[in-house]
Amino acid sequence: ESLHVMANKYMIKCKCLGGISSRRQCLFILMILIKIRPYVMTNLELCEGDILHGQTATYTVLRFLGEGSFGMVVESIREAEEEVRLLSFFHNLIIGQLDSERCNVVQFKECFQYMGLTCLVFEMLNMxxxxxxxxxxxxxxxxxxxxxxxxxxxxxxxxxxxxxxxxxxxxxxxxxxxxxxxxxxxxxxxxxxxxxxxxxxxxxxxxxxxxxxxxxxxxxxxxxxxxxxxxxxxxxxxxxxxxxxxxxxxxxxxxxxxxxxxxxxxxxxxxxxxxxxxxxxxxxxxxxxxxxxxxxxxxxxxxxxxxxxxxxxxxxxxxxxxxxxxxxxxxxxxxxxxxxxxxxxxxxxxxxxxxxxxxxxxxxxxxxxxxxxxxxxxxxxxxxxxxxxxxxx
Structure with a gap:
């Protein structure tokens, strides 16, 4: 089945308010890919100060960083000692089937829902x-x-x-x-x-x-x-x-x-x-x-x-x-x-x-x-x- 995504990508800086591991703050990125059906536009607006609740942490939007082609990206701070991570809407069908270290693909971390959309957490890599x-x-x-x-x-x-x-x-x-x-x-x-x-x-x-x-x-x-x-x-x-x-x-x-x-x-x-x-x-x-x-x-x-x-x-x-x-x-x-x-x-x-x-x-x-x-x-x-x-x- 074809997956359609909004042709906008925004990068937003966010602050994480809590996590289940240690309390060290770490910067991270929130990327939001918005799935839409043909001819149906889904609008999602995130503003500074908006809060997203994940399974292991809460994320507060700090600022937009830019835009791209296939969704929305926000940058955030997370108070948990985790490694670098990355996300995409299709990864729940892909990454879960792969050993990321052995296969040289980005590593899946967690998944949660926000406003009816699936949010997936992945390691964010250096460069x-x-x-x-x-x-x-x-x-x-x-x-x-x-x-x-x-x-x-x-x-x-x-x-x-x-x-x-x-x-x-x-x-x-x-x-x-x-x-x-x-x-x-x-x-x-x-x-x-x-x-x-x-x-x-x-x-x-x-x-x-x-x-x-x-x-x-x-x-x-x-x-x-x-x-x-x-x-x-x-x-x-x-x-x-x-x-x-x-x-x-x-x-x-x-x-x-x-x-x-x-x-x-x-x-x-x-x-x-x-x-x-x-x-x-x-x-x-x-x-x-x-x-x-x-x-x-x-x-x-x-x-x-x-x-x-x-x-x-x-x-x-x-x-x-x-x-x-x-x-x-x-x-x-x-x-x-x-x-x-x-x-x-x-x-x-x-x-x-x-x-x-x-x-x-x-x-x-x-x-x-x-x-x-x-x-x-x-x-x-x-x-x-x-x-x-x-x-x-």
Missing amino acids: SLWDLLKNHRPVLSISELRPIAQQLLVAFHALKDIDVIHADLKPDNVMLTYQPYRVKLIDFGMALTTSEQGVIMQPAAFRAPEVTLGCVYDFPIDMWGLGCTLVHLLVGTNLFPCCGYQSIKMMVDLLGMPPEDMLNNGRYTKFYFTKEEDGQPNPRWRLLTPDEYSRVNREDPGEPGPLQNDLTTLDDLLNVSALKHASHGAGHEVRPDSTDQPPSIQMPSQAEEVEEGGEIRSSEGELPQTELQTELMTKQRGQTRTVDMFLVL
Whole structure:
């Protein structure tokens, strides 16, 4: 059954008035995701001083912090010695089935009701990969990307086992933890168990072609999102543009035409491709030119992405990465170790999934000790405030 959420997210700072464990105050976040039925808008307003009663604590709203896309978020203080937490409305169907530490996903803590809405409490983690790029390191090296990729594959393997597609992978939704130093997958606000043809999911720059074309999609769209996320971490910018036409054009330039069956079955194929009527019994698809796209869709095809003129193959990303590291003075290797085989970068195809054979163990993928880790851990120890929990309704 489709879950609909209000397209507003507010972050509100709250103060927790009581808890069942120790009386130490800890900062936390209350995230409220408002489920709505089609054409029915649910309005929930929280003001400074409003009180929410959980099963183990009471939370008082202090202030709004910002807004986003899929619900409401508030920041609060909780008088209980707990670890950092995060929330989302769909997690009651997902997280309860997973060992969060083993599977590298955010940890579920508690659940309560507020004004008829379900509020879920999760650990709130220290820093997202987006924060890492923005505030500490504009690019990462391949040696730093390897354990990140491995740990996210563990998470997606676990989600596939319970038939869940995350559908929202991007650097913002991968969080760093420090004990141990590793990553965890968060924000299941767009997660789903089945694909409804034509429903557009995933952030635009991380969107798989089968989603853009309006095909039925499955777990491989998360593998596509993972590849795009790793490229973003490697070169500090998106691989594909956010514009639909330019994104599809770049995919065709780098990877070739999508499979014929994908084009034939796509609900939105005609917005990007046309069939060559050359008298052949089986006319083949081709990409619309920018002018044709403008005429068909009555909109501008958009501008090429920042990497569109720098890449002829995906392997060119290694050269772009070397230039990025040199310009930022990163001082970390870009090429693989000398013992590795020559690199070849590939985006996963629709048929490729996480390997089935054998169990993938997250304990083997702890992030290596690097200058980056030392820097971040030093800054973390210097903080006087403990961010404690996320809550989502």
